[in-house]
Amino acid sequence: MAEEERRHVDAAVRGDVESFNMLVRAHESRVYGVCVRLVGDRDDAADVAQDTFISAFSRLSTYRGGSFRAWLLRIATNAALDFLRARRRRPTVSIDAHDDDPDDHPVLQVADATPTPEMALDQRELAQAIQRALAQLPDDQRTAIVLRDVEGFDYAEVAEITRASLGTVKSRISRGRARLRDILTADGTVRTALSSE
Amino acid sequence: MATLSDADLDLLSAYLDGMLPADERARVxxxxxxxxxxxxACADLRRIITALHELPALQPRRSLAVDAAHPRIRRALPWRWLRPLQYAGSLALVIMAVLGVTLAGVPANQSPLAMNLAAPALPAAEEATAEGGAPFAAAAPADDAARSRSTEQAPAGDAVAGAAPPADGSGELLAGGAQVAPRAADPPVMTHLGLGLAGLIALAALVATTMRAILVRSR
Structure with missing residues (x-):
């Protein structure tokens, strides 16, 4: 952990909210990104991410060193999965309902800033398809795939965040990818988009 | 699309992540x-991994910074127990100010300090009353006179003299003074106690505020 981050953590443990907010600013993008990919809706994800940081501040005394980012993301993934479990117990609106207006839902947009209109359409469709496919994965596989393939954590970090063994993480990632392949290749448009890369 | 075994899918996944040792990688x-x-399958998985990796990094539309006023944050603050003390200290300061103004009009010989120092003479005075045989009922009507005589015997500002036996050695005067003293001293003593308590709370609040400032600034 960087020295500056350690200082902020120490100050936050003593109750310095402003120092904690420095940590929030350093990690909010990643925490929010994971929440969006797991929850599938930006507004809900913002609420879950906010709850993550509040919970993290409340539990700072339980932080025992190591990767602060991993500790934070463990709280975030647990919060997101708790949210999903709660949402499944009540009626909800699918994220597919928003597909007609992707500008309002940048979760479905892609990174390339200068694509041709055709490419933009393809990439947007691909991103939409990926998000839909992610939503169909079991929670543990989706979490592992988001952490590994979307956020770029290595296996050991994924294991630390999800509190699973390395073998379990490898298995979840492998099964998750295979299932994504089944889902995405069943969609002809997506297969074309994937093949054109 | 041909179906692969789980073992082959695990192998491909590990291969694409560069997790295989050299010999196993060569075999794959x-x-x-x-x-x-x-x-x-390997090509499909590679494309999917690339597509996942190229999903855009997302920025929250609003700041996720926590608000120090949020109830859960306030409950989590390590010095949360200091805050009630600070409120109590503020209240104590107000009480001290009110009492201070009230006491400004009290004559020096009736000040809480003078009355408190007079209090230790009570047991001796009661003893003297018993020995002198002066009935309590008889002493009571003499309250006002005794108080004024006692006041004359105790010059203003001389608290010790006020507590000492009368110069003329009169046991009756002593007894009268002793019977009078508790009723005359009660309100100022209470005031004094209140003042002391308020001062104590204010001091604790000052310590609490200082501790909080140190906690916040020591990084």
């Missing part, structure tokens, strides 16, 4: 050359 590459189904 050899199989990829000769097995079209494995090669196709």
């Amino acid at each position: 590459e050899q199989r990829l050359e000769h097995e079209p189904a494995l090669r196709a």
Whole structure:
């Protein structure tokens, strides 16, 4: 952990909210990104991410060193999965309902800033398809795939965040990818988009 | 699309992540050359991983910074127990100010300090009353007179003299003074106690505020 981050953590443990907010600013993008990919809706994800940081501040005394980012993301993934479990117990609106207006839902947009209109359409469709496919994965596989393939954590970090063994993480990632392949290749448009890369 | 075994999918996944040792990696590459189904699956997985990796980083539309006023944050603050003390200290300061103004009009010989110092003479005075045989009922009507005589015996500002036996050695005067003293001293003593308590709370609040400032600034 960087020295500056350690200082902020120490100050936050003593109750310095402003120092904690420095940590929030350093990690909010990643925490929010994971929440969006797991929850599938930006507004809900913002609420879950906010709850993550509040919970993290409340539990700072339980932080025992190591990767602060991993500790934070463990709280975030647990919060997101708790949210999903709660949402499944009540009626909800699918994220597919928003597909007609992707500008309002940048979760479905892609990174390339200068694509041709055709490419933009393809990439947007691909991103939409990926998000839909992610939503169909079991929670543990989706979490592992988001952490590994979307956020770029290595296996050991994924294991630390999800509190699973390395073998379990490898298995979840492998099964998750295979299932994504089944889902995405069943969609002809997506297969074309994937093949054109 | 040919179906691969879980073992092959695990192998491909590990291969694409560069998690295989050199010899195993070489074996997989050899199989990829000769097995079209494995090669196709590997290509699909590679594209999917690339597509996942290229999903845009997302920025929250609003700040996720926590608010110090949020109830859960306030409950989590390590010095949360200091805050009630600070409120109590503020209240104590107000009480001290009110009492201070009230006491400004009290004559010096009736000040809480003078009355408190007079209090230790009470047991001796009661003893003297018993020995002198002066009935309590008889002493009571003399309250006002005794108080004024006692006041004359105790010059203003001389608290010790006020507590000492009368100069003329009169046991009756002593007894009268002793009977009068508790009723005359009660309100100022209470005031004094209140003042002391308020001062104590204010001091604790000052310590609490200082501790909080140190906690916040010591990084």
